[in-house]
Amino acid sequence: MSMMDTDRTRRREIWHRVKGYLAVAVSLALLIGGGVFVFNQVERRVTGIFTAAIAEDYEGEGEEDIEIEIPQGSSLTVIGEILVDADVVASQEAWQAAVAADDASSTVQAGTYRVRTQVPAATALDMLLDTSRLVVTRVTVPEGLTLEKQVEALTASGIDEEDFEKALDDPEELKLVGYADDSPEGFLFPDTYDFDDDTTAEELLNQMAERYGDVADDLDFKGASEDLxxxxxxxxxxxxxxxxxxxxxxxxxxxxxxxxxxxxxxxxxxxxxxxxxxxxxxxxxxxxxxxxxxxxxxxxxxxxxxxxxxxxxxxxxxxxxxxxxxxxxxxxxxxxxxxxxxxxxxxxxxxxxxxxxxxxxxxxxxxxxxxxxxxx
Structure with a gap:
């Protein structure tokens, strides 16, 4: 039997011995606290402690710098799967233990992060809670600007003005609403947009064009045009x-x-x-x-x-x-x-x-x- 198999067996034995304690501890908390809130909090904490005792987890500073993407709407369980697949954490159990032990875990944002492979799950969580590790950055385009001024605002993304002008010179390739008549003036929605090092001028403009269409649909421009x-x-x-x-x-x-x-x-x-x-x-x-x-x-x-x-x-x-x-x-x-x-x-x-x-x-x-x- 390998050392790793021995460790797994030992963790299972520990878990079998302590899982019975879990029910007792939570029941006592319910009696003392007198409410579901205390039950949930103690259950979460105790589960995290005991799960950590049996979980496969990495130690040390990690091995390699990589980027991972957390899609919008990902649950903590899905995030754990992403981290395991990328070899950032050793196991879903270690991740769940780290999550259970940190109330801030629910605030992990979607985005692309710079992280390291083979780190302790608690370290991986800290990395995802550190917004400075987000690869994606943002640019804000204020309301009421002309197209020329919008382009000036967009250059804060680091993309050259010439790249935007080139994309705008071919409006048929932009995802403008049909009634824009292939003219982007006034049909690129002012908002805050995410972008990364690989984002092109055309992609950023298309985000704005699509957002305009989404807002117009949400406000029912079609119905309003009939009413008015x-x-x-x-x-x-x-x-x-x-x-x-x-x-x-x-x-x-x-x-x-x-x-x-x-x-x-x-x-x-x-x-x-x-x-x-x-x-x-x-x-x-x-x-x-x-x-x-x-x-x-x-x-x-x-x-x-x-x-x-x-x-x-x-x-x-x-x-x-x-x-x-x-x-x-x-x-x-x-x-x-x-x-x-x-x-x-x-x-x-x-x-x-x-x-x-x-x-x-x-x-x-x-x-x-x-x-x-x-x-x-």
Whole structure:
């Protein structure tokens, strides 16, 4: 009989002797603690101790650095199987003992980790609880950016801007929603994305394109388009305007209603935000758009002072809140709105042209009193 077989036999003997103690210990805990919580906690701890006594486990510092992937939604048992298959831990029993002994084990995240083979199970658990060992890193793309600005944000991933531009030059290869019409502007969802050393620009852009489609489906753009009697693309364009026009969150659905009301009335939208997009010149982010000198903007399909209806496409990549407002506008007859105080974001809504003129006058007074900040 080999030394390893002898060890296994000894562990089995230990287990047979102590498993009867387990029931006694847990029963005592139940009597003393008087509750299921104590029962569960003691059972977990004692099981872990006795399982550790019989488990095959490695010792030492390990052998080789490797990477392992923990898929989203993996249970601790599945994680144990992954670790055993990769020869990180010696046995599922050793892993379960380590898990039972550490309350933090339930917080292990999905992802790709740098670990070592042939380490004690407790060491392997510590490695998975150490988020600095995650190979996958993240990049955040804020809401309301143009495609150009999104690419700038994406370069924080370490992928060259030229790689993104090359992928964007072939939009048919991107997983854009059908109503994007092969134009990624406004259809790459702003969010935080995971990537690793092997992630390509196209893969990262496709994550964003697919996420947009998922959010649009979740918000039922198709049903909303039928209810509003507009296309899903129109809803996307409205959402992009909302993200650029709205100062405070509670106004999103009201601005959405103003847009649809003006479209229904055959009124030009006359939004500064669309002109800013056409010219590429924007006021500081803290300054929402005010009245714009309509004599200045260039001829453009995005100049809503000079074209009827919506601009030719989205003017930004809207976040979920703006998309939701575009799909579900508030009830109201408003045709006008103006932000009368850029510091508080107070915005006035009305259906009366005369009242709107009074609101615009109040906005101008605020601008004059505050040194005409950019945006006035």
């Amino acid at each position: 009697d507009v296309s899903q693309r129109d809803i996307a364009i409205v959402a992009s305007i909302i993200d650029r026009e709205v100062t405070i969150p509670e106004d999103r659905a009201k601005v959405s209603r103003v847009i649809y009301n003006r479209l229904d009335e055959g009124m030009r939208l006359q939004f500064d935000s669309t002109v800013y997009y056409a010219t590429g010149i924007y006021p500081p982010e803290q300054q929402p758009a005010g009245a714009f000198d309509a004599t200045g903007p260039p001829e453009s399909d995005y100049n809503t002072y000079k074209v009827d209806g919506l601009p030719a496409g989205p003017i930004s990549a809207p976040g979920r809140a703006a998309m939701e407002a575009a799909a579900a506008p508030a009830d109201g007859d408003w045709l006008y709105f103006v932000t009368v105080n850029f510091e508080t974001g107070e915005t006035r809504f009305t259906a009366d042209p005369a009242e709107h003129e009074r609101n615009v006058a109040e906005w101008r007074q605020w601008c004059e009193a505050n040194g005409n900040p950019s945006g006035c």
